[in-house]
Amino acid sequence: MILQFIISLLLWPMAEENYFSQSFAKNQFSSTFASPAPDEGAEAGEAEIDVGEIIFEHIGDEYEWHITEWKGKPVAIPLPCIVIDGGVHVFTIHHAQENGYTLNEDGKLVNAQTGKRPIDLSITKNVLALMMSSLLLLVIVLCTARWYKKHDALKEAPTGLAALMEPLILMVHEMAKENIGPDYRKFSPYLCMAFLWILLNNFLGIMPFFPGGANLTGNIAITLVLALFTFFIVNLNGTKHYYKEIFNPDVPVFLKPVMPLIEVFSAFMKPVSLTIRLFANMLAGHIMILSMVCIIFIMAKYGPLLGSSMTVVSVLFGVFLDALECLVSFIQAYVFTTLSCIYIGLARAHEE
Amino acid sequence: MSLVTPEFGLLFWMVVIFGIVFFLLAKFGFPVITDMVDERSAKIAKSLKDADEIEARMAAWKVEQAKLVEETRRQQAAILKNATETKAKIVADAKVQAKAEADKILSEAKLQIEAEKESALRDVRKEIALLSVQVAEKVLRNELSDEGSQHAFIDKLVDEAGEAKLRS
Numbered sequence: 001m002i003l004q005f006i007i008s009l010l011l012w013p014m015a016e017e018n019y020f021s022q023s024f025a026k027n028q029f030s031s032t033f034a035s036p037a038p039d040e041g042a043e044a045g046e047a048e049i050d051v052g053e054i055i056f057e058h059i060g061d062e063y064e065w066h067i068t069e070w071k072g073k074p075v076a077i078p079l080p081c082i083v084i085d086g087g088v089h090v091f092t093i094h095h096a097q098e099n100g101y102t103l104n105e106d107g108k109l110v111n112a113q114t115g116k117r118p119i120d121l122s123i124t125k126n127v128l129a130l131m132m133s134s135l136l137l138l139v140i141v142l143c144t145a146r147w148y149k150k151h152d153a154l155k156e157a158p159t160g161l162a163a164l165m166e167p168l169i170l171m172v173h174e175m176a177k178e179n180i181g182p183d184y185r186k187f188s189p190y191l192c193m194a195f196l197w198i199l200l201n202n203f204l205g206i207m208p209f210f211p212g213g214a215n216l217t218g219n220i221a222i223t224l225v226l227a228l229f230t231f232f233i234v235n236l237n238g239t240k241h242y243y244k245e246i247f248n249p250d251v252p253v254f255l256k257p258v259m260p261l262i263e264v265f266s267a268f269m270k271p272v273s274l275t276i277r278l279f280a281n282m283l284a285g286h287i288m289i290l291s292m293v294c295i296i297f298i299m300a301k302y303g304p305l306l307g308s309s310m311t312v313v314s315v316l317f318g319v320f321l322d323a324l325e326c327l328v329s330f331i332q333a334y335v336f337t338t339l340s341c342i343y344i345g346l347a348r349a350h351e352e
Numbered sequence: 353m354s355l356v357t358p359e360f361g362l363l364f365w366m367v368v369i370f371g372i373v374f375f376l377l378a379k380f381g382f383p384v385i386t387d388m389v390d391e392r393s394a395k396i397a398k399s400l401k402d403a404d405e406i407e408a409r410m411a412a413w414k415v416e417q418a419k420l421v422e423e424t425r426r427q428q429a430a431i432l433k434n435a436t437e438t439k440a441k442i443v444a445d446a447k448v449q450a451k452a453e454a455d456k457i458l459s460e461a462k463l464q465i466e467a468e469k470e471s472a473l474r475d476v477r478k479e480i481a482l483l484s485v486q487v488a489e490k491v492l493r494n495e496l497s498d499e500g501s502q503h504a505f506i507d508k509l510v511d512e513a514g515e516a517k518l519r520s
Binding site for chain 2 (some may be wrong): 056059060061067082108119120121123126127130131135137138141142143144148151155162165166169173185192193197219221222224225226228277283
């Protein structure tokens with residue numbers, strides 16, 4: 001797996017190269033031959049690389065899936081923009097102007113006249129990635145389930161996909177058993193789902209080329225929905241004892257009015273912490289790796305010696321960060337699931 | 353800051369897609385797998401317990417077997433001893449019987465020989481007597497011309513015959 005990521009990392013700069021091929025060539029030309037052209041300064045200014053823009057383009061969302069550039073033309077998957085604004089409008093981003101929409105400074109569709117955000121249900125890059133990864137997970141787990149239906153697991157060891165998935169599912173299942181108590185079976189599917197979904201999307205996020213590359217688990221909307229699922233499952237399944245602990249805990253009288261406030265606040269902070277932990281970790285990882293890749297293009301400006309030596313350094317660091325990200329991907333999926341599990345366990349607590 | 357403001361469209365799609373996939377997998381995916389896995393762990397636990405039980409039973413059997421072997425060996429020794437004794441007894445008995453039989457045969461043979469001898473002697477004696485009488489007749493016809501010598505001679509002969517009989 002690590003090998004795969006090393007390869008993908010090596011491919012990443014290649015894909016990026018097309019982006020910058022023009023400016024790159026110009027830089028090479030001006031630094032090697034040092035042509036005394038009067039507009040050299042202007043050219044250098046034009047070749048300035050906006051690292052922030054590159055990084056934000058990668059970690060953000062888009063109305064089309066820009067894959068690479070081929071012979072100066074962008075290769076992108078066109079995606080439908082779906083806008084509800086006194087009626088449903090469907091168009092691609094290139095026809096936004098004709099439909100009366102324009103992009104604001106955040107790159108989001110706004111009504112060209114009023115400048116307001118409509119209800120925007122566009123199938124963006126992240127939504128497409130979400131659909132693909134969810135479908136992939138669906139297929140993987142249903143295939144695994146099919147194996148168990150077709151084979152007698154009591155007589156033979158799982159093979160293929162089932163052998164890969166079983167330890168993961170079993171790990172979460174056992175975790176649920178340990179933390180939740182007698183009725184863990186009811187919650188085990190959600191925990192398995194959350195774990196596998198986060199793990200799959202974390203890995204797909206590190207993959208730099210097409211089916212992956214979308215920064216899903218580093219998107220706050222996604223992690224917020226995941227955390228809200230946990231929040232509702234926890235609080236809709238709370239026992240009497242759990243709610244008594246929140247609203248009428250066993251504390252000295254003078255603390256009675258304060259404790260419910262703190263407890264309610266903490267109940268709402270749990271999903272917030274889940275949201276931000278996963279979001280920030282994955283986002284940070286993406287930014288670090290992208291920064292490493294960008295160093296190659298920034299340093300290219302300072303001549304071939306510095307450029308190539310820094311390329312070696314940044315590739316080495318990139319490999320290290322990618323390996324680290326693999327670890328973080330797993331850890332974050334695990335942490336999210338464990339915490340969800342513990343929260344559910346607390347909500348299912350009974351009086352001793 | 354679009355990074356930290358959740359986008360409504362993405363929220364909507366995430367809820368819908370995650371919800372659908374979750375529903376499908378919670379119904380057809382995970383329970384199938386976890387039930388099977390649980391069933392298997394239960395089976396493994398049971399098999400381990402059974403194996404323990406069987407092992408305990410085997411140990412008990414081993415003790416019992418050892419006891420049986422020991423007893424069998426003792427019985428075997430007893431039977432062998434018994435057989436040896438019986439053999440010795442049978443041999444002794446047979447010897448005794450054989451000796452008795454032999455004795456009986458011997459004594460019978462002796463008796464018969466005695467009887468034969470007796471009868472042979474009697475025949476011989478009769479023959480001798482006849483011969484003697486004939487000889488005597490002839491001698492007497494020659495010698496006993498007078499009555500007195502005839503009588504003396506007869507007495508002498510009778511005495512001699514009695515002595516001979518005693519000697520035999």
